[in-house]
Amino acid sequence: MLVKDRMSAHPITIEPDTSVTEALSFMRQNRVRRLPVVDRHGNLLGIVSEKDLLYASPSPATSLSVYEIGYLLSKLKVKEIMTREVITVCPDCPIEEAARIMVDHKIGGLPVVEDGRLVGIITETDLFKVFLEMLGAREQGLRVSVSVRNEPGTLARLASAIASQGGDILSLGTFYGEDRSHGRITLKVRGITEEQVRIAVQQAEAELRDIRTS
Numbered sequence: 001m002l003v004k005d006r007m008s009a010h011p012i013t014i015e016p017d018t019s020v021t022e023a024l025s026f027m028r029q030n031r032v033r034r035l036p037v038v039d040r041h042g043n044l045l046g047i048v049s050e051k052d053l054l055y056a057s058p059s060p061a062t063s064l065s066v067y068e069i070g071y072l073l074s075k076l077k078v079k080e081i082m083t084r085e086v087i088t089v090c091p092d093c094p095i096e097e098a099a100r101i102m103v104d105h106k107i108g109g110l111p112v113v114e115d116g117r118l119v120g121i122i123t124e125t126d127l128f129k130v131f132l133e134m135l136g137a138r139e140q141g142l143r144v145s146v147s148v149r150n151e152p153g154t155l156a157r158l159a160s161a162i163a164s165q166g167g168d169i170l171s172l173g174t175f176y177g178e179d180r181s182h183g184r185i186t187l188k189v190r191g192i193t194e195e196q197v198r199i200a201v202q203q204a205e206a207e208l209r210d211i212r213t214s
Contacts, residue, residue, distance in 0.1 A: 003098050004091035006130055007112050007120035013038045016045055016079035023078050024053045036111045036118050037082050044111055044118045046082035053081070088113040091120065099127050136171030136188030137214075145186045145210040146201055147177055154204075158185065161200035167192030184209070 013036045014023055027035060027050055037046040088111045089098050098110055102124065112120035132138060148154045155174070162169060167189045175184040185206075189197065194211055201208045 001095045001130065002091065003089055003093045003095055003110075003112055003122050004120070006095060006126050007091070007122040008126065009120045011036060011111075011118065011121040013118065014048070014078060015039070016077065016082070018078045020053050020076045020078065020081070023048060024050070027053070034109050034121075034123075035078075036086075036121060037078055038118055042117045044086060044088065044113055044116070046079070046084045047086050047111060048078050048082040049108075052083070055081075086111060089122070090114060095122075095127070095130060098122055102127070134171060134173050135186060139170045139188050139190075141170055141188045141190035141214070142192065142194065142197060143186070143188055143210070143212050143214045144197055144201070144208070145184060146204075147182055147207040147209050148185055148204075150177075150181055150183050154183075154206075155185070158200070158204040158206055161203040162187075162189060162192065162197070164203070165192050165196040165200045167196065167200065188214075 012026075012030050012032055014026060016037050016039070018026075018037075023035060027033065034047060034049045036044055037048060038044055087101060087105055087107065089101065091112055091114055101110060102108065109121055109123035111118055112122060136143075146158070148158065159169060168191045170188040170190060172185065172187040175186065177183045192200075197211055198208060
């Protein structure tokens with residue numbers, strides 16, 4: 001799966017001369033936490049987050065009046081506080097690479113750029129949705145978690161054993177185990193009973209860690 005498959009195309013943007021007050025209001029109206037800053041041609045100039053805008057606002061302990069604060073914020077432009085060195089990805093970037101970049105840089109979203117122009121944005125919310133899909137969170141069936149040895153053919157044996165019992169695998173995810181010699185597999189299956197799952201897991205020489213209807 002690539003970024004272009006799950007990004008939000010045509011993201012909400014603002015221009016560099018937008019005031020901090022307008023930007024904050026725009027964010028709250030559209031329920032977003034970050035806004036790419038673009039020029040009139042759609043070229044990415046920077047990005048501003050809700051945190052950036054709030055930090056730019058005077059402290060509640062200020063001696064300024066509410067009118068003075070409002071005036072100052074109306075004069076402060078987004079271009080003065082936006083992040084100019086923006087970390088971006090291209091539409092054809094693997095989605096797991098985008099997730100790695102977000103985790104490594106501790107950011108919640110990445111503008112998607114092609115030939116200098118903004119074509120989308122992918123956020124942590126988009127990745128959560130992918131995670132739900134991968135584990136079949138919205139599908140009805142048996143959720144099964146097993147521990148397996150990290151060796152060639154393990155996944156094929158498990159899938160074959162489930163199929164031999166009449167089961168249909170709806171989703172599947174692989175994860176690290178307690179050490180590198182073992183891994184965890186979590187899958188959602190239907191058309192099969194718990195007892196048949198237990199038989200299949202035993203046939204596959206795996207260890208059943210959890211099974212439940214979900």
